[in-house]
Amino acid sequence: MSGVLLIRNAGQLLTLRGSPAPRRGDALGDLGLIRNGAILIRGDAIVAAGRADEVERLASEERDTDEIDARGRVVMPGFVDSHTHLVHGPARLLDYEMRLRGADYHQISEAGGGILASVKAVRAAAPEVLETQARQAAGNFVRHGTTTLEAKSGYGLDETAELKTLVVVAAIDGQPADVVPTYLGAHLVPAEYKNDPDAYIARMCEETMPRIRRQRLATFADVYCDRGAFTVDQAQRYLACARDLEFELKVHAEQFEHTGAARLACELGAASADHLEQADAEDAVALGCSSTIATLLPGSVFHLGLDRYAPARMLIENGAAVALATDFNPGTSPTCSMPLVLSLACVQMRMSPAEAISAATINGAHAVRRAESIGSLEPGKQADVIVLNAQDYREIPYFFGVNLVDMTIKRGVMVYRQGEVVETTAREKAADAR
Numbered sequence: 001m002s003g004v005l006l007i008r009n010a011g012q013l014l015t016l017r018g019s020p021a022p023r024r025g026d027a028l029g030d031l032g033l034i035r036n037g038a039i040l041i042r043g044d045a046i047v048a049a050g051r052a053d054e055v056e057r058l059a060s061e062e063r064d065t066d067e068i069d070a071r072g073r074v075v076m077p078g079f080v081d082s083h084t085h086l087v088h089g090p091a092r093l094l095d096y097e098m099r100l101r102g103a104d105y106h107q108i109s110e111a112g113g114g115i116l117a118s119v120k121a122v123r124a125a126a127p128e129v130l131e132t133q134a135r136q137a138a139g140n141f142v143r144h145g146t147t148t149l150e151a152k153s154g155y156g157l158d159e160t161a162e163l164k165t166l167v168v169v170a171a172i173d174g175q176p177a178d179v180v181p182t183y184l185g186a187h188l189v190p191a192e193y194k195n196d197p198d199a200y201i202a203r204m205c206e207e208t209m210p211r212i213r214r215q216r217l218a219t220f221a222d223v224y225c226d227r228g229a230f231t232v233d234q235a236q237r238y239l240a241c242a243r244d245l246e247f248e249l250k251v252h253a254e255q256f257e258h259t260g261a262a263r264l265a266c267e268l269g270a271a272s273a274d275h276l277e278q279a280d281a282e283d284a285v286a287l288g289c290s291s292t293i294a295t296l297l298p299g300s301v302f303h304l305g306l307d308r309y310a311p312a313r314m315l316i317e318n319g320a321a322v323a324l325a326t327d328f329n330p331g332t333s334p335t336c337s338m339p340l341v342l343s344l345a346c347v348q349m350r351m352s353p354a355e356a357i358s359a360a361t362i363n364g365a366h367a368v369r370r371a372e373s374i375g376s377l378e379p380g381k382q383a384d385v386i387v388l389n390a391q392d393y394r395e396i397p398y399f400f401g402v403n404l405v406d407m408t409i410k411r412g413v414m415v416y417r418q419g420e421v422v423e424t425t426a427r428e429k430a431a432d433a434r
């Protein structure tokens, strides 16, 4: 592909352009939609995204221009998946079957499954094995239209395995999606500190976090605040250390039990409070008044077979900036599909298709503090673009479990092109030829 690329004939171009602030309230449903649009890309950046006539006039001034004909379909920014546990070792199929037989998340952990089962596997795994698995998953994200994803550690817990995880994350970054690294040492208290969680927090604060910072292996620090994990008080101590070390903050908040972690996230100016299934009206007001993004993860509610989704409408009505993410992990949400998350958000949380798309792009970009470069199609931003097999953006959540992504373009380069289904006649011909 030469230096200049024109994507023309976008039936619906979703620019998501507009204010530099996260989208809230009515603005969440504003996609900056342009009918019959085009995008001009030079190198890895967008030169123009707008009405076809204007953009094509600019393109005609360029010398060598490659073209993609979107054939009247939907063109939009790549999804920004702001919450994943990308590196996690093998699938937890025993947990899955136990759950289907009626066991709950905490019973499974007590029976030797759960997060600690993944910790055992990640500690034992060679980095190359973890990297191969994570790379495969990254490919699946890209096939589903994700061009930037956040990735947490948290299945190592000891320093060696946490660093090993974050080195794998760094190796995946940029190939083909950008990966934003998060240290989640406070995912669970490891067995060796079972009787002294405070000593574990002290160890993370005094040794592991400074080392990770020095080696630039993570920009965010996250804590899982819930029953069986960390208390609000412990989370507060951990986050205060992380903030002193200039990490940006994230919190797994109000997932199974209401703890007050969402309000803590707001008080500390965290980038996001994630989950929020048990969030109440006070939390919604607090999030509405803060810059902390409310990141909702309906995939985990679905996979756990629960029925209490985060109160998206209440959050939006109170002015919270809502984002959507997959929470890709082996225990609660084994999916790389943002389109599926959009379907769940619409049907189970009553978000409109337009709100869900903003939440999965520009607000996701805010949740990883990269909104100045990704999440919308605007001049100067990274050329992270997807073309969908859809005439109307509402088809994206409507066709649930169907991946409509036809092309994924990352920094101006096509990194995924959907394969063709081989029709019977072609199959027969191929067989005849053999």
Ligand code: NIG
Binding pocket: 114, 115, 118, 224, 252, 255, 300, 327, 329, 330, 331, 332, 333
């Ligand atoms: O975000 N709840 C905490 N962490 C993950 C689940 C981790 C696991 O079960 O492996 C989550 O849902």
Ligand code: FE
Binding pocket: 083, 085, 252, 327, 329
């Ligand atoms: Fe998570």
